[in-house]
Amino acid sequence: xxxxHARGSLRRRLLLQLLLVAAILSFALxxxxxxxxxxxxxxxxxxxxxxxxxxxxxxxRAERGQILVDVPYSALSMxxxxxxxxxxxxxxxxxxxxxxxxDLPAPARAAETGKPVFATAIYRDDEVxxxxxxxxxTVGDETVILTVLVAQTRLxxxxxxxQISIAAAAAGIGFFLLSGALSWFATNNAMRPLNRLAxxxxxxxxxxxxxVATSAPTELVPLLQSLNTFMARLSASLARTEDFIAxxxxxxxxxxxxxxxxxxxxxxxxxxxxxxxxxxxxxRAADESSRSAGQLLDxxxxxxxxxxxEKEQLNMKDLAQDVIRSISPTADLKDIRITCSGSDTTSAVxxxxxxxxxxxxxxxxxxxxYSPEDSRIKVEISEGASTVRIDVLDEGRGLxxxxxxxxxxxxxxxxxxxxxxxxxxxxxxVEEVVSAHGGSLALTDNPERRGTCASLTLPSA
Amino acid sequence: MxxxxxxxxxxxxAAIVERLGLDGHVVDHAPDLETAADCLAxxxxxxxxxxxxxxxxxGRSFLEWHRTCDNDTPVIVLTAxxxxxxxxRMLDLGADDYITKPFDFSELEARCRAVLRRRQGAARxxxxxxxxxxxxxxxxxxxxxxxxxxRNRELRLLEVFFSAPDMIFSKSHLVDRLFSYDxxxxxxxxxxxxxxxxxxxxxxxxxxxxxxxVGYRMTAT
Numbered sequence: 001x002x003x004x005h006a007r008g009s010l011r012r013r014l015l016l017q018l019l020l021v022a023a024i025l026s027f028a029l030x031x032x033x034x035x036x037x038x039x040x041x042x043x044x045x046x047x048x049x050x051x052x053x054x055x056x057x058x059x060x061r062a063e064r065g066q067i068l069v070d071v072p073y074s075a076l077s078m079x080x081x082x083x084x085x086x087x088x089x090x091x092x093x094x095x096x097x098x099x100x101x102x103d104l105p106a107p108a109r110a111a112e113t114g115k116p117v118f119a120t121a122i123y124r125d126d127e128v129x130x131x132x133x134x135x136x137x138t139v140g141d142e143t144v145i146l147t148v149l150v151a152q153t154r155l156x157x158x159x160x161x162x163q164i165s166i167a168a169a170a171a172g173i174g175f176f177l178l179s180g181a182l183s184w185f186a187t188n189n190a191m192r193p194l195n196r197l198a199x200x201x202x203x204x205x206x207x208x209x210x211x212v213a214t215s216a217p218t219e220l221v222p223l224l225q226s227l228n229t230f231m232a233r234l235s236a237s238l239a240r241t242e243d244f245i246a247x248x249x250x251x252x253x254x255x256x257x258x259x260x261x262x263x264x265x266x267x268x269x270x271x272x273x274x275x276x277x278x279x280x281x282x283x284r285a286a287d288e289s290s291r292s293a294g295q296l297l298d299x300x301x302x303x304x305x306x307x308x309x310e311k312e313q314l315n316m317k318d319l320a321q322d323v324i325r326s327i328s329p330t331a332d333l334k335d336i337r338i339t340c341s342g343s344d345t346t347s348a349v350x351x352x353x354x355x356x357x358x359x360x361x362x363x364x365x366x367x368x369x370y371s372p373e374d375s376r377i378k379v380e381i382s383e384g385a386s387t388v389r390i391d392v393l394d395e396g397r398g399l400x401x402x403x404x405x406x407x408x409x410x411x412x413x414x415x416x417x418x419x420x421x422x423x424x425x426x427x428x429x430v431e432e433v434v435s436a437h438g439g440s441l442a443l444t445d446n447p448e449r450r451g452t453c454a455s456l457t458l459p460s461a
Numbered sequence: 462m463x464x465x466x467x468x469x470x471x472x473x474x475a476a477i478v479e480r481l482g483l484d485g486h487v488v489d490h491a492p493d494l495e496t497a498a499d500c501l502a503x504x505x506x507x508x509x510x511x512x513x514x515x516x517x518x519x520g521r522s523f524l525e526w527h528r529t530c531d532n533d534t535p536v537i538v539l540t541a542x543x544x545x546x547x548x549x550r551m552l553d554l555g556a557d558d559y560i561t562k563p564f565d566f567s568e569l570e571a572r573c574r575a576v577l578r579r580r581q582g583a584a585r586x587x588x589x590x591x592x593x594x595x596x597x598x599x600x601x602x603x604x605x606x607x608x609x610x611x612r613n614r615e616l617r618l619l620e621v622f623f624s625a626p627d628m629i630f631s632k633s634h635l636v637d638r639l640f641s642y643d644x645x646x647x648x649x650x651x652x653x654x655x656x657x658x659x660x661x662x663x664x665x666x667x668x669x670x671x672x673x674x675v676g677y678r679m680t681a682t
Binding site: 245246247248249250251252253254256257258259260261262264265267268271286287290294297298301302305326328329330332333334335353354355357358374 | 470472473476477479514540541542543544545547548549558559561562563564566567568571572574575612613614633634637641
C-alpha cells in the first residue's frame with residue numbers, strides 16, 4: 001500500500017498567512033498614526049507661531065519715519081505655554097533687523113506676498129521652527145517690507161512625538177495580537193469541516209464502502225464526489241467478483257452433480273465388478289474435480305474477503321460449535337465423535353465470521369477425512385495472554401514422515417494421503433484466513449496418540 | 462416421512478427421490494417454486510430439500526417467504542454455489558442445513574436425519590416389528606424393553622431391513638447402502654455389521670437370517 005507522507009499543514013499555512021497580513025496591517029497602522037499625529041502637532045505649533053507673529057506684526061507701526069515695534073506680552077506668552085521651549089523673535093524691515101535676535105535666520109523665501117512662510121533650522125544648537133510673516137508698511141513716503149520672524153525650539157514636540165510613537169506602537173501591537181487571536185479562531189473554524197471529513201474517513205474501516213458524506217463545503221464537493229464515485233465503483237466491482245465466483249462454482253458443479261448421480265445409479269444396477277470399478281472411478285473423478293473447483297473458487301473468495309475483512313466480535317467457542325454441528329452428520333457416517341472443550345469465558349476474537357468458520361471447517365473436514373472409523377476428534381479452545389488458540393486433534397494417520405512445510409502451499413499434499421480425495425488447497429485457505437487475521441497455523445503430531453494436531457492461534461479481541 | 466424436493470435438475474431429482482424412497486420416505490418432487498407452493502398448500506411435509514437456482518426464482522426468496530409464513534418445516538438447502546459466503550447467508554435466512562452439490566447420498570441421508578432429530582425429537586418415527594422398536598432418528602433399538610445405541614452402519618442396516626421385513630436383500634445391495642462408493646469393501650464386510658446387529662437383537666423375537674447364496678432378511682422367529 002502506498003504510504004502518504006504529510007507535507008506541510010494547511011492549517012499552519014493559513015494561520016501564517018493571516019498573521020503576516022495582520023503584521024503588515026499593524027505596521028501600516030503604526031506609521032499612519034505616527035505621521036498623522038506628528039503632522040497635527042506641527043500644524044498646531046505653526047498656527048501658534050503665526051498667531052504670535054501676527055500679534056507682533058500688528059503691533060508694529062510707523063511713526064515719523066521710524067518703525068516702532070512694541071512686542072506685546074501676549075504674543076510671546078502664548079508660545080511660552082508649551083513647557084521649557086525657548087522662543088526667539090526678530091523683526092526686519094527690508095532685511096534690516098529692527099528688533100530681536102538679528103542672527104535668527106530668515107526662511108529663504110520670506111516672500112513679499114503677505115503670506116506666512118515656515119522653515120525648520122538649527123539655531124543655537126537646537127532645532128527651531130521659524131514662522132515668517134511679511135507685511136507692507138508705509139514709512140513716510142516709502143513702503144518697506146516688514147517681516148516678523150517668530151521661532152520656537154521643538155524640544156516639546158519631540159517629546160510629544162515620542163509619546164505618540166509609543167502609543168501608536170502600542171496600538172499596532174494590540175491590533176496585531178487581536179488579529180492574531182482572530183486568525184487562530186478563523187483558521188480553526190475554516191479547517192473544521194476538513195478535519196471532520198478526515199476523521200470520518202479515518203474512522204471507517206477499509207471495508208466500509210458507503211458514501212463518505214452527503215454535505216460538505218463547496219471546495220470539498222469535487223473531491224468527495226470523486227471519492228464517492230470511486231467507492232461505489234469499487235464496491236460494485238467487489239460484489240460482481242463475489243457473484244461471479246459463486247456463479248462459476250454453480251456452473252462447474254451442477255453438471256458434475258448430474259454425472260455423479262447418474263454414475264451412482266448405474267453403479268447399483270451393474271453387476272460386473274470391472275464395470276463397477278469403472279463407475280467408481282468416474283464418481284471419484286467427478287468428486288475430485290468438483291472439490292478442486294470448489295476449493296479454487298473458495299480460495300479466490302477467501303483472498304477477496306481477506307483484503308477487505310468484515311470484522312466483528314466473535315466468540316470462538318460458539319463459532320466452533322456451529323462448525324462442529326454442521327460437520328457432525330458427515331462424522332457420524334464414520335462413527336467419529338467430535339467433542340469441544342475449553343474455557344467457558346468469552347474467547348473473543350475480532351474477525352470475519354465467514355472466513356473463520358471456513359478455516360475451521362477446512363481443518364475439521366481434514367480431520368474427519370483422515371480419521372479412521374470409530375475414533376474421536378477433539379476441538380480444544382484455550383486462551384493465552386493475548387491470544388485464543390484452537391486445537392483440532394484427530395486420531396488419524398498423522399502427517400507422515402515427509403517434509404511438512406509444503407502442506408500449506410498451494411496444491412501441496414502429504415505423501416501419505418494419495419488415496420484420499422483432496423485438492424491441496426484446504427490448508428492454504430486456512431493459512432490465508434489466519435494470517436489475514438494476524439494469527440498463525442501450526443501442524444504438529446497429536447501428543448496423546450497417533451494423529452495430527454492442527455492449531456490456530458488468533459489475537460484475542 | 463413425507464419430504465418435498467424442490468429441484469429443477471430432473472435427473473438429480475429422480476435419483477434423490479429414488480434414494481430417499483429406499484429409506485421408506487415419500488418424496489414429492491417440485492421442479493419450480495410455483496409447483497412447490499401448490500404442494501405446500503396441499504399437504505404437510507416433515508422436511509423440505511431446496512435448490513437455490515430455480516427456473517422461476519431464487520430459492521433464497523422462497524426461504525424467506527417460507528419463514529415469514531410461520532411455517533417451521535425444516536429446510537435443507539442444496540446448492541452448487543460457492544460455500545464461503547453462501548453457507549452462512551443460507552443459515553441466516555433460516556435454512557436448517559446446507560449441502561453442496563455434488564454430494565454423497567449417504568451424506569444427504571445423514572443430514573436429513575440430523576435435521577429431523579434436531580427439529581422434532583425422536584418420538585414420531587419409531588418402527589415396530591414384533592418386540593423390537595427401531596428409532597432411526599434417536600439411533601436406538603429397543604429389544605424386549607432394553608435399549609441399545611446403534612453405530613451408524615448398524616443403524617443403516619436396520620433401516621434397510623425395517624423398510625421391508627421378511628424381504629431378502631442381496632449383499633451387494635447392502636454394500637451400496639452401507640458404504641459410500643469410495644470405500645472399497647468386499648461383500649464379506651457386511652457380515653461384520655450383520656453380526657453386530659444380531660448381537661443386539663439377541664433375546665427378542667426378531668432375527669436376521671442368512672439366505673445362503675442370496676443375502677439376508679429380517680424375520681420373526
